[in-house]
Amino acid sequence: MKQAIVVRTDIGMGKGKLAAQAAHASLKAYESAHTKTQSEWKQGGQKKVVLKVSSEREIHELADKARREGLPNAVISDAGHTQLEPGTVTALAVGPGEENLVDRVTGDLSLL
Template sequence: MKQAIVARVDIGMGTGKLAAQVAHASLSAYEDTGERARREWKGGGQKKVVLKGDGESQLFELADVADREGLPYAVVRDAGHTQLDPGTVTALAVGPGPDNVVDKVTGDLSLL
């Protein structure tokens, strides 16, 4: 079991902002995960990878694939209090889910 978080690299988020957006995405997708999958993922060390995303349209395309694969996912939009305009899409979390299914969605992306 793992979770993949895709963070946009095209909008110039600072390191702290990026870390916060990744955390928001991870937690939001986790909350939409079934209890059995939650236990399995937590028991396995909560494996995560953070990947580079090229833009908003890519994140929505990946979210559609995750939905078709039956994976939990979460798209994060920034509140706009600091570096970004309100509503800016910053990150997507896919999973937790089986490694091979998460890889069907995000396996072609590079590590951040």
Template sequence: MKQAIVARTDIGMGQGKLAAQVAHASLSAYEKADKRTRKQWKNGGQKKVVLKGESERQLHELSEIADSRGLPNAVIRDAGHTQLESGTVTALAVGPGDEEVVDRVTGELSLF
């Protein structure tokens, strides 16, 4: 079981903002998973990776692929209270899900 979080590199988020957006994405996708998947992932150590995303468009495309493969996923939009304009897409979480299936969606991306 694995979860992959893709964070945008093209919008200049600071480290704290990046960490918060990754956390939002991880939790949001986790909440969309079914009970069995959540339990398996949680009991298996909650494996996750953070990957580099190039653009809003890329995150939406990856989300569509995840949907087509039945993977829980969450696109995160910033509230606009600090560094970014309200509604800016910042991150996408794919999974938790079977590691091989998650890798078919995000496996080509570089680690953050």
């Protein structure tokens, strides 16, 4: 079991902002997973990987692929209270899910 968290590098988020957005994505996708998936992922150590993309378009394309694979996923848009304009898409979490399925969606991306 694995979860991939994908963040945008083209919008100039600071390190703290990026970490917060990744955490939002992780939790939201986890909450949308089936109870059995949640349990298996937690018991397996909650494996995560953080990856990068350089556009909002890529986030939405990956979210579409995740939906087609039947994976829980969450696209995060910023509230706009600090560094970014309201509604700016910042991150995506794919999974938790079977590692091979998550890799079908995110396996070609580079680590952050």
